[in-house]
Amino acid sequence: MKTVITLNINGDRYEVAVNPWRTLNEVLREDLKLTGTKLGCGTGDCGACTVLVDGKSVSSCLTLAIELEGREITTIEGLAPNSEELHxxxxxxxxxxxxxxxxxxxxxxxxxxxxxxxxxxxxxxxxxxxxxxxxxxxxxxxxxxxxxxxxxxxxxxxxx
Ligand code: FES
Ligand code: FES
The missing domain is CATH 1.10.150.120 ([2Fe-2S]-binding domain)
Incomplete structure (x- = not known):
């Protein structure tokens, strides 16, 4: 059964209905179309899926989206200070x-x-x-x- 959760991503709040087994990587890429975060191995070995959660790097392929309510998630789309400048x-x-x-x-x-x-x-x-x-x-x-x-x-x- 899906649960509606609120994710804080790059300073924006997103309400998403997720099954409990879906990874943050799946929700970012498939539901929210934040495809800057890549999927490589899917098993925690390559780092292509790395995002920050409360400032710490985590493998989004190994992290369940449902565990991240109330946490600050930063993806590559949110790193630059604004749309005119790069980090x-x-x-x-x-x-x-x-x-x-x-x-x-x-x-x-x-x-x-x-x-x-x-x-x-x-x-x-x-x-x-x-x-x-x-x-x-x-x-x-x-x-x-x-x-x-x-x-x-x-x-x-x-x-x-
Ligand atoms: S996709 Fe390789 S570590 Fe996540
Ligand atoms: S895997 Fe191609 S630039 Fe690193």
Missing amino acids: PIQESFINKGAIQCGYCTPGMIMSTAHLLKQNPRPTEAEIRAGLSGNLCRCTGYNKIVDAIKDAAEKMSSSSD
């Missing part, structure tokens, strides 16, 4: 060539947002550890690491 992490990924097919990119960027909130000036080893749950089959990771270093520098200097 600094998004800019750095573009500027450093860290995107090829782009399938991993939303998840990489959301994990980076979590990482830089926890640790605004991470070392390269900390960046690699922070992104260890996100797989990319295209870039070889080095440009992603460069993009994250660049974003960390920009974000730290703008908050100094």
